[in-house]
Amino acid sequence: MLKISEKTQHLKQSGIRNASTRCNEIGGINLGQGVCDIPIVKSIKQSACDAINNDKSLYSPCEGILELRQAVAKKLKSYNKISADPATEVVITHGSTGAFICAIMTLFNPGDEVILFEPFYGYHKNILNLHNIQVKSVPMSLDDLTFDPEDVRKAITPKTKGIVICTPCNPSGKVFTQQELQTLGEIAEKHDLAVITDEIYEYITYPGYTHVSPASLPIFKPRTITISGFSKTYNMTGWRLGYATGPQHIISKMALVQDLVYVCPNTPLQHAVLAAFDLPDSYFEEMKKTYHVKRDSVVNTLIELGFKPTVPQGAYYIMADFSKLKFKDDEQAAQSLLENSKVATVPGRSFFIDAKRGEKYIRVCYALNEQKINLAMQQLKVALA
Numbered sequence: 001m002l003k004i005s006e007k008t009q010h011l012k013q014s015g016i017r018n019a020s021t022r023c024n025e026i027g028g029i030n031l032g033q034g035v036c037d038i039p040i041v042k043s044i045k046q047s048a049c050d051a052i053n054n055d056k057s058l059y060s061p062c063e064g065i066l067e068l069r070q071a072v073a074k075k076l077k078s079y080n081k082i083s084a085d086p087a088t089e090v091v092i093t094h095g096s097t098g099a100f101i102c103a104i105m106t107l108f109n110p111g112d113e114v115i116l117f118e119p120f121y122g123y124h125k126n127i128l129n130l131h132n133i134q135v136k137s138v139p140m141s142l143d144d145l146t147f148d149p150e151d152v153r154k155a156i157t158p159k160t161k162g163i164v165i166c167t168p169c170n171p172s173g174k175v176f177t178q179q180e181l182q183t184l185g186e187i188a189e190k191h192d193l194a195v196i197t198d199e200i201y202e203y204i205t206y207p208g209y210t211h212v213s214p215a216s217l218p219i220f221k222p223r224t225i226t227i228s229g230f231s232k233t234y235n236m237t238g239w240r241l242g243y244a245t246g247p248q249h250i251i252s253k254m255a256l257v258q259d260l261v262y263v264c265p266n267t268p269l270q271h272a273v274l275a276a277f278d279l280p281d282s283y284f285e286e287m288k289k290t291y292h293v294k295r296d297s298v299v300n301t302l303i304e305l306g307f308k309p310t311v312p313q314g315a316y317y318i319m320a321d322f323s324k325l326k327f328k329d330d331e332q333a334a335q336s337l338l339e340n341s342k343v344a345t346v347p348g349r350s351f352f353i354d355a356k357r358g359e360k361y362i363r364v365c366y367a368l369n370e371q372k373i374n375l376a377m378q379q380l381k382v383a384l385a
């Protein structure tokens with residue numbers, strides 16, 4: 001029998017994928033994985049057909065095509081308030097996940113420690129662990145989405161080399177304020193930490209909350225790799241296109257890592273996604289409005305059913321506390337909801353280091369189209385009546 005490497009021996013299917021697999025098996029409604037099933041706008045689809053018809057089919061430079069890096073740099077300047085040289089400080093990647101992997105391979109060594117706010121996006125922790133990087137968690141309160149900077153200071157040891165900031169955050173829905181970021185920037189500067197920001201939900205914020213890119217603040221700029229992508233904003237999770245910006249010596253090394261791991265991001269789709277930059281502001285406003293309506297509808301239904309949901313400030317996930325309902329723990333809750341209402345959710349433990357801390361939560365995602373969300377809410381109401 002072939003032996004499995006030490007590195008991958010303990011790898012298991014993520015709670016998120018697990019929820020999708022089980023949901024597909026029974027033909028349920030998937031409020032587990034963050035997938036939006038609304039079609040991509042026509043102009044981008046046409047652009048993809050054109051790219052293929054025009055034979056844009058060869059390897060691209062490992063850092064991505066220059067036109068796309070230029071478009072990303074322009075958007076970084078206008079939307080994120082980050083200046084980046086498209087020639088040297090932007091890399092196009094295989095999804096923002098590809099950017100995250102290239103960043104951690106470039107920045108950290110086995111045995112290093114990296115701080116994550118908990119609850120965290122499971123892929124962040126698992127990718128770090130896969131590279132033998134230890135995760136230290138700092139609690140984010142699910143009551144009011146605040147954290148204590150003292151907890152961040154306490155989590156730092158001589159081995160700590162970085163911190164990941166996900167804003168707007170999956171799964172908590174936290175949108176970090178400029179003041180909170182400034183405090184984190186000062187801590188990162190004092191301890192010479194690298195900062196990786198995951199801003200994949202940057203266009204999905206709710207009234208009262210504004211997305212601030214950490215690297216737009218001078219204290220972060222020299223030590224921050226800003227990551228984002230096209231999956232969520234344009235409903236193209238399967239296209240696998242993302243990007244990163246940061247200091248030139250890190251970005252160029254990330255491109256070399258990318259070259260070795262998968263050579264380059266998908267060439268025709270890099271050309272195709274250029275059309276996304278021509279969309280009017282109304283595209284983003286409409287998207288925000290739609291998610292706002294869905295957020296309120298799902299939050300209200302969860303409250304009606306006896307859950308205590310954390311109201312998200314951004315992104316499209318809700319951590320829902322089910323202590324007042326008759327479930328044994330998070331896994332049984334998710335299983336029971338799937339069996340009885342055909343609605344998939346993710347057990348809370350997927351987002352915590354210690355399963356116990358997640359055992360009274362499920363995560364509910366409202367990215368699917370309004371019709372499916374409404375149907376899912378109806379099915380939950382019937383099952384929990």
Ligand SMILES: Cc1ncc(COP(=O)(O)O)c(C=O)c1O
Binds near residue numbers: 094228237242
């Ligand atoms: C916080 C966060 N980062 C990254 C991703 C994946 O992004 P991509 O499709 O660009 O790899 C997700 C998907 O759910 C996510 O929630």
